[in-house]
Every structure is written in C-alpha cells, then in structure tokens.
Amino acid sequence: MLTECDVGIVGGGVAGCGTAIALRNRRPLSIALIHKAEARLFPVGETLQPQARELAEKLGILEELRRTPHLPSNGVCSAWGDSTLAYNDYLFKASGKGWLLDRAAFDLSLLDKARRGGVHIVESSYSRLDSGADGRWLLSTRNGAVIRCRFVVDATGRRSAVAAGLGVPRIRFDELHAVYALWEGRPEVFPHHTLVESVESGWCYAAALPAERFVTAYFTDKAQIKANRLTQPDRLLPLLSRAPHIGRLLSASSKLVGTRVVVADSSMLDFAGSEKGWLAVGDAASAYDPLSSLGIAKALGGSLAAAGAIDSWLGGESGEIDAYCRNIESGFDQYLAQRHHYYGLESRWKKDPFWKQRQDWIGIHPDWVLQRSGLRKKIPNRIVSSEVLEQILAAFGDEARRAHEAVRLVRGALQRRFSDYRLIQAMRYLVESGHLAVQASDGGVFGL
Ligand SMILES: Cc1cc2nc3c(=O)[nH]c(=O)nc-3n(C[C@H](O)[C@H](O)[C@H](O)COP(=O)(O)OP(=O)(O)OC[C@H]3O[C@@H](n4cnc5c(N)ncnc54)[C@H](O)[C@@H]3O)c2cc1C
Known part of the structure; x- marks a missing residue:
C-alpha cells in the first residue's frame, strides 16, 4: 500500500498533530501522519499554562481545548526550598486560567482535527526510513504501508525514532525518570492547583483531573527507581505519604488505578533537522524537565515554527531548516540556565546526589590547568555528542593547558559553533568523567 504525499509525519501526539494542522492552515499540502494507538493505561502531562491560549488560537485549536474534558487550572502552588506553600496564581495573569486536561482526550481531538482537515492518518507503528532514488523519502510502517514523501517530520517524543534511524545522537543531560500514578477520588485540597513539592531525593507533583481523578508523579534518577523498586505501590506510597502536602491528598478514600514509569530527562537531538528534508518537533527535538510545565506549550509553539520552516523548504528556500535547528538549540541553552x-x-539536601548533580556550579575554574588523563573509557552523548567530546579531547594534544587557553583552543578546533555555556559544561563533564585531569596552576591538585 503506497501513499504519495508532500509531508510524512511520524507520531500523533501534540507536536505531530500540531505540525499537520499548522501546515494545512498554511496551504493545501498532502500530508500523511503515522499514528500508533498506544495501549497505555493513561498518557502523561495534563497541566497547560494560560500562555498556551495564544498558541492554541494561532493553530486554530481553541475549540478543541474548550471541548476537551478539563478542569480550570488556577495556578501552581509549591513547597520548594522549605515546606511553606507559595502560590503562583493565574488570577493575576492577563491570559486567564490554564487547563487541567484529560490528556488522552486532548491528543485524540487534535488527531481528529487533523483528519477532518484532510490529513491522511495511517494507523500503525513506524518501522524505517529510506531515501528513494528520486530524492524522496520512503517511510515504512509495521503493517506494510509505505509513504513516499518530500519531507519527513519526527514527532515521536523522547524516542526520536526517525532521527535515531538516521543516526542522529540524542544528547542527555540527566537520567530523570518519573513514577506516574493515576488515582480515583477527588483531592480534598488543591482541586484547581498543580501542587509541586521537593523531597529528599527528588520532587513530586499532584494535579486533579476531570471525572473525580487525580495524578501524582514522583521524580528521581532512573537508578533510584530501580534500586528502591519504586514501581511497587508498597514502596512508592510511603515516599509520597512522607511529602508533607502531597501526603495529605492521599486519603483513605483515594484508590490507586495504576502506575507507569516514564522517562523525564532533559535531552535533545544533536541537530533537530537538515536541509536534506527532515526535522524533529516537540519532545523529539528537545525535551525539558517537567518541572518547567512547558512541554505541551512548547510542542504547540514548535509545531507553528516547524510548519513555517517546512513550507519554506518545500517552496525551494534554503536556510530555514538550519535556522529552525539553531532556535531549538538556543532555546535549550536558555532552558538549561x-x-x-x-x-x-x-x-x-545539598549532599544528596540527586540535588548535588543539579546544583553544582557549572564551570571551569580560571586557575585550573587541564590535561588529557589517558582514560580509555567510552564517552556517552552528554552535553554534546560523544564525537564532539572526542574532538575536545583531541584538541588538547598531550599538553597541559590553562583554563582560558583551553577554552579558546577548543572553540577554535571545533568545526561546529556551540554557546560558551555548553562548551564549558562539556569540558566540565570531561573533568567529572575523569577524561580530563585537573591541576591547580601552583601544581597542587584540585578537589571537585
Ligand atoms: C511525568 C511527566 C509529566 C509531564 N507533565 C506535563 C505537564 O503537566 N504539562 C506540560 O505542558 N507538559 C508536561 N510534560 C511534558 C509533555 O507531556 C510533553 O512535552 C508532550 O507530551 C510532548 O508532546 P510530543 O507530541 O512532542 O510527544 P509525545 O506526547 O510523547 O507524543 C509522541 C507520539 O509519537 C508516537 N510514537 C512514538 N514512537 C512511534 C512509532 N515508532 N510509530 C508511530 N508513533 C510513534 C507516540 O505514541 C505518541 O503518540 C510531562 C512529561 C512527563 C514525562
């Protein structure tokens, strides 16, 4: 079964549907969207901030938002730094209230809007991407469908499945995971606020949902979830109960429906697209820590930006995909700060590894003298791709270099430009992983 079209999109979440809708809003392109209906108990992410209203209006999906079962979101209250609750109330914001969404219903309403707008939906799982002899892409699905298209969009979330198939590294900045739990019952307190609370080895949140349900999420590093077997309710519940505010929500009448472990890391593609005719959008391009509560709005904004770049590319203009990629990268740098x-x-909890890793001063001390340590351990994609980390090491040669000289040298040696913030973080990572050895300029050894 072969479908010919202008644009093939993989992933029917907010970013995939948003891009399809935004493209069709621009002009009547032929679009095929591969959507895998997941047999998940429930999708994650429900709080949509009021600022998303403007993006939803630009995309023409305000009606879908209005019709999606939701509760109004009045703001966020957080106990962060100490156990006192602080309120960020939307009442005082110009854009009004936010939404606590039935996320499955919202994603489905976007898929339906795309379908009604003329997008051809292929219900299957994406399996591979090949480039055809005529310069077009061939997208294949598990059920044997093939889509021949000029441009491909990867909207598969943090998996970035299409980019992975193209060999583009995904760069991870941490190992954050969440144990996400769905409950039946109506929280006695905070029915219209998302509650965020820091705890000893991570943080957690709770939010009410329509139909007398609510969610809790416990965030920590992947290794902690495994070591403490937090997927088991009898291990998770005592942890949630110990959080002073979220613990109060879990009354005897709340009934646990189910739990899921999900990846929640800060990560991005080494490059989010190419002038050869593909780009990634939403979490596939770059994924933020859910503490930001920005994921859905970023996917909506990204859809508009992606559609603009694709439209220009199809119209024969060059440079728009590169500009799109640079925006993703600079947005991610701002987010990291x-x-x-x-x-x-x-x-x-400054000494707890979870907090220490996220709080440590990120930098290269001006008094440091850096030298390759000779460590042979394989370098993962961290901060930048492993290939770039190898290039940084190679730039040192066998010499010991003072910090400022090293930064200048590395910047000059790399073919690709990175912000100073990322370059310095990458060098710092090489120090922490033991690939670069540090001495003080007076010959003493620095303790990190
Ligand atoms: C625990 C947690 C809580 C969060 N809470 C919030 C929140 O409150 N507010 C907020 O704004 N954001 C939140 N986020 C982030 C938000 O959920 C994401 O940023 C958002 O879903 C990104 O949308 P997306 O379309 O890019 O990716 P996704 O929503 O991940 O959609 C990707 C789609 O691609 C499909 N797909 C993947 N692989 C294939 C394949 N091989 N073939 C076909 N289809 C495929 C998937 O089935 C899915 O439909 C949270 C994230 C986590 C992890």
Whole structure:
C-alpha cells in the first residue's frame, strides 16, 4: 500500500498533530501522519499554562481545548526550598486560567482535527526510513504501508525514532525518570492547583483531573527507581505519604488505578533537522524537565515554527531548516540556565546526589590547568555528542593547558559553533568523567 504525499509525519501526539494542522492552515499540502494507538493505561502531562491560549488560537485549536474534558487550572502552588506553600496564581495573569486536561482526550481531538482537515492518518507503528532514488523519502510502517514523501517530520517524543534511524545522537543531560500514578477520588485540597513539592531525593507533583481523578508523579534518577523498586505501590506510597502536602491528598478514600514509569530527562537531538528534508518537533527535538510545565506549550509553539520552516523548504528556500535547528538549540541553552536556577533554590539536601548533580556550579575554574588523563573509557552523548567530546579531547594534544587557553583552543578546533555555556559544561563533564585531569596552576591538585 503506497501513499504519495508532500509531508510524512511520524507520531500523533501534540507536536505531530500540531505540525499537520499548522501546515494545512498554511496551504493545501498532502500530508500523511503515522499514528500508533498506544495501549497505555493513561498518557502523561495534563497541566497547560494560560500562555498556551495564544498558541492554541494561532493553530486554530481553541475549540478543541474548550471541548476537551478539563478542569480550570488556577495556578501552581509549591513547597520548594522549605515546606511553606507559595502560590503562583493565574488570577493575576492577563491570559486567564490554564487547563487541567484529560490528556488522552486532548491528543485524540487534535488527531481528529487533523483528519477532518484532510490529513491522511495511517494507523500503525513506524518501522524505517529510506531515501528513494528520486530524492524522496520512503517511510515504512509495521503493517506494510509505505509513504513516499518530500519531507519527513519526527514527532515521536523522547524516542526520536526517525532521527535515531538516521543516526542522529540524542544528547542527555540527566537520567530523570518519573513514577506516574493515576488515582480515583477527588483531592480534598488543591482541586484547581498543580501542587509541586521537593523531597529528599527528588520532587513530586499532584494535579486533579476531570471525572473525580487525580495524578501524582514522583521524580528521581532512573537508578533510584530501580534500586528502591519504586514501581511497587508498597514502596512508592510511603515516599509520597512522607511529602508533607502531597501526603495529605492521599486519603483513605483515594484508590490507586495504576502506575507507569516514564522517562523525564532533559535531552535533545544533536541537530533537530537538515536541509536534506527532515526535522524533529516537540519532545523529539528537545525535551525539558517537567518541572518547567512547558512541554505541551512548547510542542504547540514548535509545531507553528516547524510548519513555517517546512513550507519554506518545500517552496525551494534554503536556510530555514538550519535556522529552525539553531532556535531549538538556543532555546535549550536558555532552558538549561533556568533549570539550574530552579534546582538551586532548594538547599535542604545539598549532599544528596540527586540535588548535588543539579546544583553544582557549572564551570571551569580560571586557575585550573587541564590535561588529557589517558582514560580509555567510552564517552556517552552528554552535553554534546560523544564525537564532539572526542574532538575536545583531541584538541588538547598531550599538553597541559590553562583554563582560558583551553577554552579558546577548543572553540577554535571545533568545526561546529556551540554557546560558551555548553562548551564549558562539556569540558566540565570531561573533568567529572575523569577524561580530563585537573591541576591547580601552583601544581597542587584540585578537589571537585
Ligand atoms: C511525568 C511527566 C509529566 C509531564 N507533565 C506535563 C505537564 O503537566 N504539562 C506540560 O505542558 N507538559 C508536561 N510534560 C511534558 C509533555 O507531556 C510533553 O512535552 C508532550 O507530551 C510532548 O508532546 P510530543 O507530541 O512532542 O510527544 P509525545 O506526547 O510523547 O507524543 C509522541 C507520539 O509519537 C508516537 N510514537 C512514538 N514512537 C512511534 C512509532 N515508532 N510509530 C508511530 N508513533 C510513534 C507516540 O505514541 C505518541 O503518540 C510531562 C512529561 C512527563 C514525562
């Protein structure tokens, strides 16, 4: 079964449907969207901030938002830094209230809007991407469908399945995971606020949902979830109950429906697209820590930006996909600085590895003298791709270099430009992983 079209999109979440809708809003392109109906108990992510209203209006999906079962969201209250609750109330914001969404219903309403707008939906799982002899892409699905298209969009979330098939590295900045739990019952307190609370080895949140349900999510590093077997309710519940505010929500009448472990890391593609005719959008391009509560709005905004870049590319203009990729990268750099700031506001558990890793000063001390340590251990994709980390090491040669000289040298040696913030973080990572050895300029050894 072969479908010919202009654009093939993989992934029927907010970003995939949003891009399809935004493209069709621009002009009557032929679009096929591969959507895998997942047999999940429930999808994650429900709080939509009021600022999303403007993006929803631009995309023409305000009606879908209005019709999706939801509760009004009045804001966020958080106990972060100490156990006192602080309120960020939307009442005082110009854009009005936010939404606590039935997420499955919202994603389905976007898929339905795309279908009604003329997008051809292929119900299957994506399996591979090949480039055809005529310069077009061939997208294949598990059920044997093939889509021949000029442009491909990867909207598969953090899996970035299409980019992975193209060999594009996914760069991870941490190992954050969440145990997400769905409950039946109506929270006695905070029925219209998302509640965020920091705890000893992570943080958690709770939010009410329509139809007398609510969710809780416990965030920590992947290794902690495994070591403490937090997928088991009898291990998870005592942890949630110990959080002073969320613990109060879990009354005897709340009934646990189910739990899921989900990846919640900060990660991005090494590059989010190419002038050869593909790009990634939403979480596939770059994924933020859910503490930001920005994921859905970012997917909506990303859809509009992606559609603009694709439209220009199809019209024969060059440079728009590269510009789109640079925006993703600079947005991610800004986000990283904010993330460092927010985690830094918690000072109760400075020695706990979860907090320490997110709070440590990120930098290269001007007094450091750096040299390759000779460590042969394989380098993962961290901060930048493993290939770039190898290039940074190679730039050192066998010499010991003072910090400022090293930064200048590395910047000059790399073919690709990175922000100073990322370059310095990458060098810092090489110090922490033991690939770069540090001495003080007076010959002493620095302890990190
Ligand atoms: C625990 C947690 C809580 C969160 N809470 C919030 C929140 O309150 N507010 C907020 O704004 N954001 C939140 N987020 C983030 C938000 O959920 C994401 O940013 C958002 O869903 C991104 O949308 P997306 O379309 O890019 O990706 P996704 O929603 O992940 O959609 C990807 C789609 O691609 C499909 N797909 C994947 N692989 C294939 C394949 N091989 N073939 C076909 N289809 C495929 C999937 O089935 C899915 O439909 C949260 C995230 C986590 C992890």
